[in-house]
Structures are given as C-alpha cells and as structure tokens.
Amino acid sequence: MVEKTIWQPSPNFDDRGDGVPTDMLVLHYTGMETGAAALARLTEENSQVSAHYLVEEDGTVFQLVEEKNRAWHAGVSAWRGETNINARSIGIEIVNPGHEFGYRAFPDNQMASVADLSKDIVERHGIQPTHVVGHSDVAPARKEDPGELFAWEKLSEIGVGIWFGKGWRADLTRPSLHVGSEGDIVQRLREHLRGIGYGVAEIGLFDDELSVVIKAFQRHWRPNLIDGVADSETQSAVEEIFKRSGRLTPLAARLT
Ligand SMILES: [Zn+2]
Structure with missing residues (x-):
C-alpha cells in the first residue's frame, strides 16, 4: 500500500454495478489553479464530480472514494468498445493547472507518488497495461489531460501502461496523412x-x-x-x- 494517504471523503460516488470488473486505470490532471481548489471541488456535493485519488504536487496522496465504489471522473468516454468507464475504472487526479491555467511539468515527488499508487492499483486489481489510459485517450474530443508532459514512459518501466519496445525506431519514410487523405x-x-x-x-x-x-x-x-x-x-x-x-x-x- 502507498504510505501517508490522507482520507478526505467525497459524497460523489455510487455503486459500480453487479459483475462489473475494475479493470482500468484512468489518469487526469485537475486543471484548476491550485490543488486545494481541486480537492474542494472533488469533495463538494454540488460539483457531482470526484475521483478515487488526488495527488498533490508535493507528492501527498488523498483518497476521496473507496476503490470498491464508482467515482465520477471520466464522463462520456469510450475505450475498447466499452463506454461505462467510470464503472470499471479507478480514477487518479494529478494536481496541475492544465492547459487552461498554465500547464507545467509534474514535479518528481508528485510523479513518484503517482507511480507508487498506480503500480499498487494495477497489481491489486490485475489491470493490464492496455487498460491504463489518460482522460484524453477515452474522451479525445473533450479532454487534453493529463497531457503531453506526463511521464508515461516512466510508468511503463514499472509495468504500468504500454510503451515502445526496447530499440524500436520509427519508420520515417511514409507519406503524411491529414484531413482529406483517403485509401x-x-x-x-x-x-x-x-x-x-x-x-x-x-x-x-x-x-x-x-x-x-x-x-x-x-x-x-x-x-x-x-x-x-x-x-x-x-x-x-x-x-x-x-x-x-x-x-x-x-x-x-x-x-x-
Ligand atoms: Zn480528466
């Protein structure tokens, strides 16, 4: 288990539903000016949003919803043909102002906590690397989080998520495809x-x-x-x- 997790309960959750496996991990950034503002919003009933965890920039981990319950973080989303993403996932909110308020690098302490927490979650639930995604992966038209500064490669080194094989090199000889291309x-x-x-x-x-x-x-x-x-x-x-x-x-x- 991850040490020093602070329990800060959110009222925003419900049942996952019978027979629904917890087989995805969805990573987000908070996209608000401060971590405190994000924590307040995610634990306030009127907001109708939550996540299982929030990781502050200094690495402090808050737990808001028990893993057995469904937190409300993904919204309208899809992955591998499934659309009930909240029901089958654990959601982690990572404090960062995001593209709207000044997107910046995720500090090392924060990344270390995200890595420990994610590894613990995927191991306990048997979540496959293919099922570790960003919010933007499951809702590409609406979301940009956790964004291009997030260290996906580092996570993959501890078995969390998919990355390229060792020694892989891109083929740089193909014609570019863009809006209007066909075939x-x-x-x-x-x-x-x-x-x-x-x-x-x-x-x-x-x-x-x-x-x-x-x-x-x-x-x-x-x-x-x-x-x-x-x-x-x-x-x-x-x-x-x-x-x-x-x-x-x-x-x-x-x-x-
Ligand atoms: Zn998100």
Whole structure:
C-alpha cells in the first residue's frame, strides 16, 4: 500500500454495478489553479464530480472514494468498445493547472507518488497495461489531460501502461496523412487506433474526428508534436503501440 494517504471523503460516488470488473486505470490532471481548489471541488456535493485519488504536487496522496465504489471522473468516454468507464475504472487526479491555467511539468515527488499508487492499483486489481489510459485517450474530443508532459514512459518501466519496445525506431519514410487523405492506408490507421482502444469509426476518410484522435495518441505516445497530422513517425508509432496492445477484444473477454 502507498504510505501517508490522507482520507478526505467525497459524497460523489455510487455503486459500480453487479459483475462489473475494475479493470482500468484512468489518469487526469485537475486543471484548476491550485490543488486545494481541486480537492474542494472533488469533495463538494454540488460539483457531482470526484475521483478515487488526488495527488498533490508535493507528492501527498488523498483518497476521496473507496476503490470498491464508482467515482465520477471520466464522463462520456469510450475505450475498447466499452463506454461505462467510470464503472470499471479507478480514477487518479494529478494536481496541475492544465492547459487552461498554465500547464507545467509534474514535479518528481508528485510523479513518484503517482507511480507508487498506480503500480499498487494495477497489481491489486490485475489491470493490464492496455487498460491504463489518460482522460484524453477515452474522451479525445473533450479532454487534453493529463497531457503531453506526463511521464508515461516512466510508468511503463514499472509495468504500468504500454510503451515502445526496447530499440524500436520509427519508420520515417511514409507519406503524411491529414484531413482529406483517403485509401487503404487510412483504413489501416483506423483499424490500428481501434485496436489500441480508441473510439474511432471503422471506415471513412481522414476527417476532423480522426485528427482529434491522432492528437490524443500524440499526447500519450508522441508528445513532442501534437498537431493531429499522421506523419510518418506518428503512423509508425501507432503501428508499434497497436502490435504491443494485442487484438481488439472486449474488456470482459480479457478477464480470467
Ligand atoms: Zn480528466
């Protein structure tokens, strides 16, 4: 267990529902000016929002909702064909002003606490690396958190989330795909994104909706440029993460 967790109960939770497995971990940033303001909002009844945990910039961990209950953090969202994300996930809010109020690096102490807490959660619940996501992954059209400064690679080193294989290098020889592009190569891109878990349509040319999903992918796996264009490096990264994610299967089918 993670030491020094402070219990700060939120009234904003309900039952997960019968037979729903807890098989996802969703990471957020708070997107408010201070951690104190975020903690107040997440524990105040009128807000109707919560998370299981909040991690302050100094590394202090608050628990707001018991893991057996459903916290209200993901909103309208989808991953691997499932849409009841709150019901099947643990949610962690990481204090950061976010893109609206001055997005900044996550301090080392905070990142260390997030890593310890996440590792503990995925081990206790048997959450697969493919099921550790950012809010922007499950709600690409609405959300940007936890954002491109979040250390996904570090988390993957302790078994939390998917990252590239050792020695992997992007293929930089492919033509760029952008809004308006079409053809088999766009269909394959859609198929791979769906295989990773993103909620994209199976068929269609490269439209605005696909561009938004590419941005979400880039925030997580190609953070140095987030422009919604599937350039060669992005395509190659999508393919690699798809390969490491396995085939598209409903979450329930992955349970043992
Ligand atoms: Zn969020």
